[in-house]
Amino acid sequence: MSSSPMECAAKVTPRPLANSIRGLSDRGIAWLFVAPTIFLLLAINIFPLIWTIYLSFTNFRANRIGREVKFIGLRNYERILSDPDIWQTMQATAHFLLWTLFFQVLIGFTLAWLINRKFKGNDMWTTIIVLPMMLSPAVVGNFWKFLYHPQTGLFNYVVQFFTGVDSSSFSMIGDVSLAPWAIVIVDTWMWTPFVMLICLAGLRSIPDYLYEAASVDRASKWRQFWTITIPMVLPFLMLAVLFRGIENFKMFDLVVQLTGGGPGSITELTSINLKREAFEKWRTGYASAYAVILFVTVFGLASIYVKALNKVKER
Amino acid sequence: MSNFSVTTPSKRQKWVAGILVTLYALITLMPLVWIIMTGFKSSADSIAYPPKVIFSPSLEGYVNLFTSQTRLTSEQVATTPPPATWYDKLVRSHQMVIVGPSRFGQRFLNSVIIGFGSTFLSVSLGTLAAYAFSRFKVPIKEDLLFFILSTRMMPPIAAAIPIFLMFRELGLSDTKLGMILLYTGVNLSLAVWLLKGFIDEIPFEYEEAALIDGYTRFQAFYKVVLPQAATGIASTAIFCLIFAWNEYAFAVLLTSGNAQTAPPFIPTIIGFGGLDWPAVAAGTTIFLLPIMIFTILLRKHLLRGITFGAVRK
Numbered sequence: 001m002s003s004s005p006m007e008c009a010a011k012v013t014p015r016p017l018a019n020s021i022r023g024l025s026d027r028g029i030a031w032l033f034v035a036p037t038i039f040l041l042l043a044i045n046i047f048p049l050i051w052t053i054y055l056s057f058t059n060f061r062a063n064r065i066g067r068e069v070k071f072i073g074l075r076n077y078e079r080i081l082s083d084p085d086i087w088q089t090m091q092a093t094a095h096f097l098l099w100t101l102f103f104q105v106l107i108g109f110t111l112a113w114l115i116n117r118k119f120k121g122n123d124m125w126t127t128i129i130v131l132p133m134m135l136s137p138a139v140v141g142n143f144w145k146f147l148y149h150p151q152t153g154l155f156n157y158v159v160q161f162f163t164g165v166d167s168s169s170f171s172m173i174g175d176v177s178l179a180p181w182a183i184v185i186v187d188t189w190m191w192t193p194f195v196m197l198i199c200l201a202g203l204r205s206i207p208d209y210l211y212e213a214a215s216v217d218r219a220s221k222w223r224q225f226w227t228i229t230i231p232m233v234l235p236f237l238m239l240a241v242l243f244r245g246i247e248n249f250k251m252f253d254l255v256v257q258l259t260g261g262g263p264g265s266i267t268e269l270t271s272i273n274l275k276r277e278a279f280e281k282w283r284t285g286y287a288s289a290y291a292v293i294l295f296v297t298v299f300g301l302a303s304i305y306v307k308a309l310n311k312v313k314e315r
Numbered sequence: 316m317s318n319f320s321v322t323t324p325s326k327r328q329k330w331v332a333g334i335l336v337t338l339y340a341l342i343t344l345m346p347l348v349w350i351i352m353t354g355f356k357s358s359a360d361s362i363a364y365p366p367k368v369i370f371s372p373s374l375e376g377y378v379n380l381f382t383s384q385t386r387l388t389s390e391q392v393a394t395t396p397p398p399a400t401w402y403d404k405l406v407r408s409h410q411m412v413i414v415g416p417s418r419f420g421q422r423f424l425n426s427v428i429i430g431f432g433s434t435f436l437s438v439s440l441g442t443l444a445a446y447a448f449s450r451f452k453v454p455i456k457e458d459l460l461f462f463i464l465s466t467r468m469m470p471p472i473a474a475a476i477p478i479f480l481m482f483r484e485l486g487l488s489d490t491k492l493g494m495i496l497l498y499t500g501v502n503l504s505l506a507v508w509l510l511k512g513f514i515d516e517i518p519f520e521y522e523e524a525a526l527i528d529g530y531t532r533f534q535a536f537y538k539v540v541l542p543q544a545a546t547g548i549a550s551t552a553i554f555c556l557i558f559a560w561n562e563y564a565f566a567v568l569l570t571s572g573n574a575q576t577a578p579p580f581i582p583t584i585i586g587f588g589g590l591d592w593p594a595v596a597a598g599t600t601i602f603l604l605p606i607m608i609f610t611i612l613l614r615k616h617l618l619r620g621i622t623f624g625a626v627r628k
Contacts (some may be wrong), residue, residue, distance in 0.1 A: 029532050032450035037444035037503055044500025045466045055477070063478060111339060117324040119333035125340040128615045132343060134610045134617075135603050138563035143350045143583040147590055152362040154349050189343065200353050204478035250470035253563035257582055271470045271564075275375050277567055291473030298468040 047294075049158075056289035062099070063282040076289035088265065089273040093182055096187070096255075096269060097248050101241055103188045108195025109237065113229075115196070116203045128201075130193045141257030144186045148258075173259045179267050183255050183293040187248065195240045202236030203229070207242055231315070238309045242302065249298050328380075347607075353596035361592045376593025378402045380419050380584065380601075384411040419598055422580040428491055430559040430578055431453050433498035437555045438548055441506030442514075444534060448507065449514040450522075466504055471564035479569060489572045494566070498559040513547025514540065550616035553619070557606060577602050 019157075029066070056076055060069045060161050080086055111129065132140070147155045148171070156167035172182040206228065214224045252271035255261070261268035278287035323528060324332070333377050353361050357373040382402070387395065387410050398404040408514075411424060422525075448451055478497060487493030527537040567579040581598045585591060610617060 026451055026532070030453055031441040033447035034453055036440045040467075040496070040500045040503055044497060045474075045504070047471070048474055048481065051341060051477040051480070052473065059485070062476075079424065107339075114332040114336050117332035118327050119329040119336075121333070122336065123614075127337050127611055128340045129336075130614070130617075131347065131607055131610055134561075136561035136578045136606075137565065138561075138567075138578045139581055139599055139602060143596065144346070145347055146353070146595070147349065149362075152364050152366065154366050154563055156347070157364075189346070189456040193343075211610050213565055238366060246468055250468075250472075252470065253578075254614050256526065257563075269615070271472050274470045275568075278472065279479075284476060284480075288473075291476060294473060295469050299465065302468060305582060314316050 004105055023262075032108060052288045052291055055285050056292050058287045061282050064283040076286045077293070079286065080293060081291055084274070085265070089268050089270050090209060092265075092267060093249065094181060095267045096251065096267075097245065099184045100187045100191070100248055101244060103184065104195045104236065104244060105241060107188065108240070109194045109199045109233070111190045111192070111196045112199035112203055115200060126291045129196065132190045133193045133279070135190075136256035138257045140190060141254040142185065144258055145173065148182060152176065174263055176263055176266050179259055179263055182232065183258060184265055186254060187251070189243060190254070191247075195237070195244065198236050199233055199242040202233040205236075206232045235309065235313045242309065245305075246298060246302060250294075331565040344487045347603075350596050351600050354600045356593050357592065358593055360429045361596070362498060373383040373405075373593075374402070375405060376591070379591055380406055380597045381417055381593040382406070383415055383417045385414050386410060387412050416561065419577075419580065419584070421445035422575055422577045423601070425574055426560060426578075427490065427573070427577040429494045430556050432491070432495040433559045434552050436495060436499040437474045437506045438552045439501040439549065440545070441503055441510050442541070445514050446540060448511050450519070451487065472568070475568045476563070476567055482569060489570045493575050494576070497565055497569070498562065502558055504567060507553055509551045510517035510544070510547060510555070513544050513551075517543045536608060546616065550613070553609060553613055553617060557609070560606065
């Protein structure tokens with residue numbers, strides 16, 4: 001499509017001039033421009049993926065270089081799927097995923113809706129709310145550990161101040177019942193602005209005449225909200241959930257710095273578990289199979305989700 | 316007329332919304348302000364109970380962050396010359412002496428080199444590729460977004476396994492070049508996608524006119540297209556820089572001494588007798604502040620990168 005004016009220009013001009021318009025042949029330039037990108041993407045993205053799939057069928061261990069690598073078929077996959085520990089980490093991941101999505105959608109949408117009232121100074125406050133999501137998750141996880149400190153942490157102190165619960169009587173990252181919530185809180189603090197920004201873009205895309213028409217028809221504000229606002233924002237909101245869902249499924253840096261997967265293995269999300277298998281126990285083949293299973297899981301879930309998203313968009 | 320408009324919120328609505336959003340923003344800000352404050356506290360004040368909001372500021376954290384120190388015995392105190400500078404004095408008041416710079420400066424420099432290096436590479440390669448995707452028929456064009464999404468589905472730890480092996484074979488383990496190439500590869504697909512959006516918006520007629528004036532394709536590209544795409548290129552660059560600056564998983568697995576960046580280093584800053592929180596907070600502040608300032612200055616341009624370019628304004 002985009003090259004058609006060029007083509008036309010070339011057709012109507014005499015031969016020698018046509019050549020000078022084109023200079024180096026278009027196809028040549030296109031490949032010259034695309035080649036380095038393709039090369040890097042193949043080297044950093046595609047090749048490792050293929051290698052991982054190959055390794056997943058072997059008993060290779062990266063810390064024993066000289067040892068003979070045996071092809072063991074589907075043994076790694078069988079072992080992973082029958083391992084109760086893995087199901088435990090999957091459960092921890094599901095808990096983290098569902099609750100962070102729930103809070104981020106709820107708070108993120110509410111904030112976007114409020115900011116869309118266009119009060120004075122909404123730009124400045126929006127920027128401040130966005131700050132946490134720009135920061136390094138590992139560094140954020142590390143300093144929240146300081147805020148969560150039972151005796152001297154700010155978080156515990158604030159809880160005591162408002163609820164009267166003694167600040168040294170609980171430890172957000174040390175108590176088995178609280179740690180899963182500790183990571184949900186920090187992730188929500190950090191990533192609610194992302195959902196908020198996408199919702200805001202959605203709200204701003206709704207044309208005013210829809211509301212005007214609804215008012216002419218005497219539809220109540222409440223009804224307008226459910227029949228105009230929500231359906232129009234839904235595709236945006238679903239997109240935000242998709243991105244956050246993928247990101248949180250592979251969550252590593254924030255949680256590993258905050259809790260390290262503990263206490264015990266209560267917050268050991270799949271990525272942390274995978275890191276232990278691959279880089280602490282050095283079961284490379286096994287970890288590769290694990291990686292493939294995770295990839296297929298996200299890929300499958302995301303594909304189903306995108307189909308649903310497209311249906312919502314069509315309506 | 317505006318009084319009758321149904322879409323403009325009432326004054327009261329604006330007030331309530333304003334107060335609620337301000338409240339949320341202040342809660343969001345609290346941890347950040349607290350960590351910046353902690354950087355200026357003395358060790359004792361940083362872990363005081365109840366937490367101290369008013370304290371006498373101290374640069375102890377910053378001095379500890381940038382220097383490595385050793386403890387002096389009382390006999391050694393008598394024999395060493397008196398402290399010459401204010402930071403020597405500060406350290407000496409804790410019976411310590413500075414023996415040299417700490418590793419933080421080096422780690423921070425690594426972050427700068429790797430961050431800017433990979434950003435430069437992703438944006439240059441990305442612009443070329445995006446131009447080709449935007450203006451020519453290239454077979455894999457249609458699959459680009461799908462490709463970006465699928466590469467982002469792989470947990471970084473999973474991708475790190477083969478990359479770890481590959482780097483070991485190629486001698487790229489723990490080198491800045493290796494990290495630059497890796498971050499470029501990770502950023503590139505998104506950079507191409509964002510840049511293609513920006514270049515698509517530049518009318519083709521400009522180039523056409525330049526071509527008829529006798530420019531070659533290359534000249535048309537860098538004299539016409541590049542200046543037009545400058546804003547887009549800049550906002551893509553910020554986005555790539557933030558990713559490389561913040562990245563932790565690859566950095567912690569693939570680097571150790573030579574090419575380690577700040578994110579894996581900051582949590583390991585320890586003083587005598589456990590974590591030196593003022594020093595950690597000082598390092599955190601120095602590391603996070605550039606990004607906070609960037610965000611505030613460039614908020615308008617960041618939005619597109621944040622929302623993956625999927626939400627077009």
